[in-house]
Amino acid sequence: MGFEPPQRLVRALGRTYGRTAAAEWLDRLPELLPGALEQAGLTAERVVAPGGRSSLVVLVPGAALKLAPPAARPDLERDALAHWNGWGTVKLLGEAGEGGLLLERLHPEVSLRSLPEAKALLEAADTIRKLWVAPPAGHGFETVAARTERQAGLMASYQADADAGTLVTAALTARAELLAGTGTGTGTTAGADAGSGPGSDETFLLHGAFRQGKVLAGDRSPWLAVGPEPLVGERAYDLARLVRDRVEDLVAASAGASTARRRVNKLADSLEVDRERLRGWTLFRAVESATRALTAGLRADAELLLEFAGWL
Numbered sequence: 001m002g003f004e005p006p007q008r009l010v011r012a013l014g015r016t017y018g019r020t021a022a023a024e025w026l027d028r029l030p031e032l033l034p035g036a037l038e039q040a041g042l043t044a045e046r047v048v049a050p051g052g053r054s055s056l057v058v059l060v061p062g063a064a065l066k067l068a069p070p071a072a073r074p075d076l077e078r079d080a081l082a083h084w085n086g087w088g089t090v091k092l093l094g095e096a097g098e099g100g101l102l103l104e105r106l107h108p109e110v111s112l113r114s115l116p117e118a119k120a121l122l123e124a125a126d127t128i129r130k131l132w133v134a135p136p137a138g139h140g141f142e143t144v145a146a147r148t149e150r151q152a153g154l155m156a157s158y159q160a161d162a163d164a165g166t167l168v169t170a171a172l173t174a175r176a177e178l179l180a181g182t183g184t185g186t187g188t189t190a191g192a193d194a195g196s197g198p199g200s201d202e203t204f205l206l207h208g209a210f211r212q213g214k215v216l217a218g219d220r221s222p223w224l225a226v227g228p229e230p231l232v233g234e235r236a237y238d239l240a241r242l243v244r245d246r247v248e249d250l251v252a253a254s255a256g257a258s259t260a261r262r263r264v265n266k267l268a269d270s271l272e273v274d275r276e277r278l279r280g281w282t283l284f285r286a287v288e289s290a291t292r293a294l295t296a297g298l299r300a301d302a303e304l305l306l307e308f309a310g311w312l
Helices: 007-017 019-040 074-084 117-131 144-158 165-180 235-243 247-252 256-270 275-295 299-311
Strands: 056-060 063-067 092-095 100-104 107-111 204-206 215-217 223-225 231-233
Touching: 007 019, 019 056, 019 063, 019 100, 074 092, 074 100, 074 204, 117 215, 117 223, 117 235, 117 256, 144 165, 144 231, 144 275, 165 275, 165 299, 204 235, 235 256, 235 275, 247 256, 247 299, 256 275, 256 299, 275 299
Parallel strands: none
Antiparallel strands: 056 063, 063 100, 092 100, 107 215, 204 231, 215 223
């Protein structure tokens, strides 16, 4: 099958994994895709475009084939999807080729971003609630502490930055307090099997990259989550990325700051998550994304995220 990978994927892979590593994997796609299709006994219908930022998705009869580079850890996505077994997420149907996952076919052109904001947040909250379950025994998922420690190391280099430095320091301080279980409320847990006590002690299986664009329309269920970057930890971390959805609209609005703070409170209350822990993780994740944008030379994106973070 002759094709050109979507340009959004090409750009995003280069920013995330480095141009050399991204180019090497993209150069292999012309052999990886036919091999995966042959192994699964399938024929390709079309490549989903603009598609995702870390994988190639190809529609096949009755399903979708997803190919991701090794650095994206498709093995962990496989394990998480197998554990959820279609409860709130796309269903894993099997594996195909190197880094290939055969998935239930959804409607890639229809995500929660197609809904009015209030309705989208309501549906998003209902979806993410289903994902918060105890992780499987002997799992290989990293923890919130481990993932954010790696991110914090990269963020620290921006503490002297004239524009981002103050917020980077605030975000790193918030992370330290959240992991120590200090400076916040005790939070609430959804069940003794998944964790108890302060939010930092929760051990839920998390989506890791949850936002409106990661929830697609389906036939088996109206809305199903896709594209997890799974890890284990507290629910407030998982919810934090959703808080800043449609950040460009928030920043453009005259009441953006108050709207953002109300969103934190409403999401926290509706999902029984401590407000201050959600605010802290939202700050950390927004600033972390901003520093990655600065590293990639995307200053306009970084400025949006820093303005949002400053409201918290």
